[in-house]
Amino acid sequence: MEVIARGAEAVLYLSDGVVVKHRIRKSYRSPELDEMLRTTRTKREARLLALAKRAGVPAPVVLDVDLEEKKLCMSFIRGEKLSRLVDGMEEEELVRVFTLAGELAGRLHRSGIIHGDLTTANMLLSGKRLHLIDFGLGEVSRSLEAAGTDLLVFRKCVRSTHFNHEELIMDSFLSGYRRSFEQAEQTIERMLGIERRGRYFEHRG
Ligand SMILES: Nc1ncnc2c1ncn2[C@@H]1O[C@H](COP(=O)(O)OP(=O)(O)O)[C@@H](O)[C@H]1O
Ligand SMILES: [Mg+2]
Numbered sequence: 001m002e003v004i005a006r007g008a009e010a011v012l013y014l015s016d017g018v019v020v021k022h023r024i025r026k027s028y029r030s031p032e033l034d035e036m037l038r039t040t041r042t043k044r045e046a047r048l049l050a051l052a053k054r055a056g057v058p059a060p061v062v063l064d065v066d067l068e069e070k071k072l073c074m075s076f077i078r079g080e081k082l083s084r085l086v087d088g089m090e091e092e093e094l095v096r097v098f099t100l101a102g103e104l105a106g107r108l109h110r111s112g113i114i115h116g117d118l119t120t121a122n123m124l125l126s127g128k129r130l131h132l133i134d135f136g137l138g139e140v141s142r143s144l145e146a147a148g149t150d151l152l153v154f155r156k157c158v159r160s161t162h163f164n165h166e167e168l169i170m171d172s173f174l175s176g177y178r179r180s181f182e183q184a185e186q187t188i189e190r191m192l193g194i195e196r197r198g199r200y201f202e203h204r205g
Contacts, residue, residue: 009041009136014076018063021045023070023136038070041136046072048113048135055111057104058131077133079126086120086162086169094165095172100130102176105154108132110181114139114146119157144183148190151177155191 005012010023023038042065052059060074082097089097101123108115115122116137124131139146158169178184 015073017076019060019074019076021072021074039067042067042070042072044138045134045136048115048138048140049074051111051113051140052108052132052135055107055113057107058129059135060131060133077124077126077131079124079129079131081121082123082125082130083120083161085125086165091168094168097125097130098169098172099176099179102173102178103180104130104132104176105150105173106177106180106184109147109150109183109187112140112142114141114150116150116153118150118154120161121157144187144190145194147183147187148194151187151191152194155195 002014003011004014004019009026010021012019012021014020021042023042025038026034029037046062046065049059049062053061060077062072062074064073065071066073082101086094101120105115105118115132115135116139117134122132122134124133141147154173155170158166158173162169174184174188177188181187
């Protein structure tokens with residue numbers, strides 16, 4: 001058993017070539033709430049991973065779900081987190097990869113899938129392919145607000161993590177997004193609206 005990541009929520013390890021995402025107990029939550037959250041997120045992640053694949057978005061294959069143990073087994077993606085690759089990429093490669101990322105986000109939204117944590121740490125680049133992972137905070141929704149929020153999470157990630165390439169990344173991402181999602185324009189508008197509202201409340205706050 002080889003641990004591959006220890007996040008805030010889960011420990012991920014390799015077991016017989018398969019990735020196990022084990023959501024561990026959090027002692028700062030009440031036991032009932034903790035149990036409920038770990039079950040819901042495990043279930044949700046399994047369901048959304050399967051839906052994402054059906055929507056044409058590369059993602060790990062769900063192999064098993066154990067709701068008692070809060071364990072999700074999925075196929076191992078040989079690759080690297082996009083967040084760690086950005087700084088070493090040529091402009092041309094950035095354009096290609098982020099256009100693809102936007103296209104995948106558009107495919108999700110077109111199918112009513114909200115990722116919930118759309119960041120470059122949740123995108124794995126494997127050769128030329130980009131896989132999306134970490135759907136535990138996602139949902140199925142057709143609302144503009146949900147999709148706009150998804151986009152804003154991505155934008156905030158790019159602003160804070162990849163600020164030296166912000167424009168190139170956002171332009172590429174949104175062009176891919178427009179390519180695969182008919183309601184891209186409205187959704188982008190909504191993202192900007194949510195951002196303005198956020199600023200307004202921050203200033204009042
Ligand atoms: N199917 C997978 N194949 C390969 N690596 C994975 C896979 N799933 C997760 N990882 C690795 O584990 C890390 C954490 O997984 P993730 O699902 O994002 O959990 P967290 O909620 O802790 O962020 C990822 O950033 C990635 O490096
Ligand atoms: Mg993650």
